Every structure is written in C-alpha cells, then in structure tokens.
Amino acid sequence: MDVRLFATVFATVFVAELGDKTQLATMLYASDASHPRLTVFAASATALVVTSALGVLAGSLVAEHVNPRVIRWIAGCGFIAVGLWVLMARE
Secondary structure, eight states: OOHHHHHHHHHHHHHHHTTSHHHHHHHHHHHSTTSOHHHHHHHHHHHHHHHHHHHHHHHHHHHHHSOHHHHHHHHHHHHHHHHHHHHHOOO
16 A cells, blocks of 8 residues: 555545534534434444445546546535636635
C-alpha cells in the first residue's frame, strides 16, 4: 500500500466531510436517545464506504475514456467554481 497516497486521500476526504450534510444528518440521528449509537455509526460508516466505492468505480470507468489531465482540470475548475460561489453568496 502506498502510505503517502493513503494519507493524502484520507486527509482530503476527512476535511471535505467535516460539517457537511452527511455529518449533520448523522449527528441528528445520534442525538435521539432512542437510536442506538452503534447502529447510527454502523449505518453511517457503511453508507460512506458504499458511496466511496461508487466514486472509485465511476472514476475508473471515466479514466478509461477521458485523459487524466482533463479530469484534473475539470475537478480543479469545479472546486474553484464552488469556492467562488461560496465567497460570493449573499446571506
């Protein structure tokens, strides 16, 4: 296993997931005393694993037909666009 790649992907996904809708939904379920915490954790973790697997599968399929450099450019421009949208959004 490439530890450097693992650390990079982990850090990127970890930071991206902090405070997002997924975490807020999980907190909502966990805040209900009638919901067992272990069940909430297991369901949430499983959902993240499945969505990550779908992302890897989709990335693999796209990479078969699109040059990786083009994918990087599209992803980079997408992140910049979202960042600008967030900065320019009015409250």
